[in-house]
Amino acid sequence: MERTLIANLGQKIGEEVLIKGWVDVRRDQGKMVFLDFRDRSGKVQGVVLPNSPAMDRAKELRTEFVVAITGNVNKRPEKNIKEGVLNGDIELEIIGIDILAEAETLPFDMSADGFNLDLVTELEHRALSLRHPKLQAIFKVQAVIIDSFREFMKSQDFFEFQAPSIVPATAEGGAEVFKIEYFDKKAYLSQSPQLYKQVVMTAFERVFSVNKIFRAEPSATTRHLTEVVSLDAEMAFIDSWRDVRDMSEACVRHILEQVKTKCAKELAFLEAELPVMIEETPTLSLTEALKKLGAPADKDLNPEQERKLCEMIKTETGSDFVYVYGYPTKQKPFYVYPNPENPEFNEGMDLLCRGVEWLSGGRRVNDFKQLMTHVKEWGMDPDKISMFLEAFRYGAPPEGGFAFGAERMTMQILGLKNVREACMFPRDLNRIDGLLSQ
């Protein structure tokens, strides 16, 4: 008999079926045994009636046993129907049980109501906790975020390329980089595909990548991971940084819409409320933002100010989002485009939401002479970025781009407290799957 997915059992009322999955819950009532089964599509309640040939086997079953079950799909009596629950109107009368794999006694309660792990235990048992609907919901939302990013960029004629992880030198300087023992030579893990996406942009105009980036930040806060999925885009032939702002806004809007549509069940289960993006996201220069906050000019926003600004914007406009642009040129990387009318401030931008940064981007320097001047002023070694410079030496259009982390966006959309919850196999200062020993 062909396997029926549990979610499709409703179409088989009155028929004999074969399902395959895990024992989710087992309630032995002596004469009868009730069993909930789970597969990738959902859950169903089964019952082994007295005198059933399957009774002996049913007594052996424990939670997480893997089974193949034959049974009859029966409609439940009216009074037993659970409204709004998958298969709430049917019950599987079990006539045959085949045990495909046994399971040891679980180290903690995996049931829907009983599951309540602290994060350390959850991570220590990631292989098992991943089976819980709460964790599955988180990673389904994350998969939709990444897919929707890809879908949107492709709809806008962006070309996906594979950015490298192993790099010859740190792209943007900085000490927080992992060194690799590369045969008898030196190599590093990429902190950002920034320079690569700019190179590929000069060939394909509009490019994006979904790739890992690595940061050796020696901190173990709720917001830091050493390995994250970076969603990056870069576009040529912009008129100003506002084209990049508009593209990134449309991108985030598309992602939110897709999550809302495709993850309604997951959002409800996780009690998550999507942030509000109004028709045009409020956009302030850093100077305007600081003035609004009554803070001294010429400084970057600190975390407290970011929170305050988001609150003020929310109260005034209803928007959970706000763009801030125009940062002090010298405090940002060499490739960020200075405002020609006021070169002390650049055309970089951040998108804040609910008090934290979601996305960064802006216009880049595309003129080769200006780029070489920056390289010198920023004290960089042009030999270490010679491939990047070559792309601009031979004609590069006005351009810009943006980037954001999949884990952080997942965390923020779902209101999770720790970014580790938004990463299937989180890596940090002390943990790579298990705790690291010295």
Place this chain on the structure above:
Amino acid sequence: MERTLIANLGQKIGEEVLIKGWVDVRRDQGKMVFLDFRDRSGKVQGVVLPNSPAMDRAKELRTEFVVAITGNVNKRPEKNIKEGVLNGDIELEIIGIDILAEAETLPFDMSADGFNLDLVTELEHRALSLRHPKLQAIFKVQAVIIDSFREFMKSQDFFEFQAPSIVPATAEGGAEVFKIEYFDKKAYLSQSPQLYKQVVMTAFERVFSVNKIFRAEPSATTRHLTEVVSLDAEMAFIDSWRDVRDMSEACVRHILEQVKTKCAKELAFLEAELPVMIEETPTLSLTEALKKLGAPADKDLNPEQERKLCEMIKTETGSDFVYVYGYPTKQKPFYVYPNPENPEFNEGMDLLCRGVEWLSGGRRVNDFKQLMTHVKEWGMDPDKISMFLEAFRYGAPPEGGFAFGAERMTMQILGLKNVREACMFPRDLNRIDGLLSQ
């Protein structure tokens, strides 16, 4: 005026347009200047007529200058129409030229006919050579391969997850692993998402990943890279390894169909011929294959035998593909499922095409007791794979999966001579973008 993409100029005959792009070729005929322009959508020929106000600017232009051009789209006289060429029936009469970025004199000929670099020069100038249609065609085909894999797996209800790159220990042992300086601790770059995909399979049943893997192979052959894109899939509730074989065959078939449809232009340009996949790919056990080759039994196929076997199958059946299954159990990793009827051979499989391996996979051991026996027999340290073992300790269904590299498949489909041609930023023993110094 809004920019018109060059591919859409045919819809604007008789109109004034604005295009943006690069100067592809410039032919100065004294009184008139002919200019070919290129953007991400294609090419068009433009002409600056005598006495045009744009003439002075036109004289300044060189190859790879980035420009915004206003002009009138004119139909060509019948005798000048180039059939079968994009915009072969139109010409842009240039009335305005705006130089967006200049370019230095090119280090080599970039024209369609003149471009003929040796691989070393091509790699040394990757940032520039990427602009050539030959290279763009290769990476467009690669993007379609990766997209089609994703598309197919999703159509079969597989869930995409992000496999980690940083791992605590080598998944399968072996010396060819890169070590990372991970704060004051030890970490490595992942050689395969094998164990992770098996873990995630126990939660989501059907999973796939598109992630980087890293191999520290100290060789610089035409087939080795240290960083590649691995396309991985794993599926639960199989009846036998043949389910994995069938899924992988359908996957490759889908990819080939998509490449054929979406990359017809690129395949023609690269003069590539897709391999033939017949209705059912011939499938031989290793023993049968060796017998067919007249070779002694019990040994793995060597490269020469792989070539020979593919030739024989092609002659006999017309198929460029052949599956070989059933390898000596002890020569393969601990997780490969031994044939219960003949445990000295396993249920692993390879898909060969045109003489080389394209894809590997098979059934895995899912029974926890058997897995622990293998761990012991293979001399592995269970503590180093404790997360993996946990997934199987608590009930794992019969399962299997497969994997292949995006670069190698690109190379094979296009008949490229060196895998470096199929990787945008290839990393090997001696090269990470540039040549590595000691």
